Amino acid sequence: MLSSLKPELDNLGLSLYAVVHENLGVKEFQPFFKGEIFLDVERRFYGPKERRTLIMGLLRIGVWYNLYRAYQKGFSGNLEGDGTLLGGVFVLGPGNTGILYEHKEMEFGDIANMTEVIEAAKRIKPSYQ
Numbered sequence: 001m002l003s004s005l006k007p008e009l010d011n012l013g014l015s016l017y018a019v020v021h022e023n024l025g026v027k028e029f030q031p032f033f034k035g036e037i038f039l040d041v042e043r044r045f046y047g048p049k050e051r052r053t054l055i056m057g058l059l060r061i062g063v064w065y066n067l068y069r070a071y072q073k074g075f076s077g078n079l080e081g082d083g084t085l086l087g088g089v090f091v092l093g094p095g096n097t098g099i100l101y102e103h104k105e106m107e108f109g110d111i112a113n114m115t116e117v118i119e120a121a122k123r124i125k126p127s128y129q
Helices: 002-011 026-032 055-059 061-072 114-122
Strands: 017-020 036-039 088-092 099-104
Touching: 002 114, 017 026, 026 036, 088 114, 099 114
Parallel strands: 017 036
Antiparallel strands: 088 099
16 A cells, blocks of 8 residues: 555655564565565664554454455465564654654554555655755
8 A cells, every 4th residue: 555655755755665573574575565675673663662462453353354455455474473563654754853644553454544644745845965
């Protein structure tokens, strides 16, 4: 979904990045993500308090729907690695601007609102040195 915004982000002069906490599955993920992927083994980008879900979170109907939706789009994933860490989407402004948009996963596969993501990206003003 985020990769669908790549042409518009390119027109705005902005980049698309992913930050992952392990290498497992990155090679399989790359065809679905049109930006650059960074490995954060120390998990500093994940904040002082990581957000996790319990195994019971897999029983939520939304999780199963999201898995089905991903499968329909050709992403099969795997059942290896850390399956409890929740992710998110952030639009970060230049310098000390901070976070212009954030979406924190509430359950696996929970997706950000693409309209809100691109609206936040359009608010970024170029900073020239």
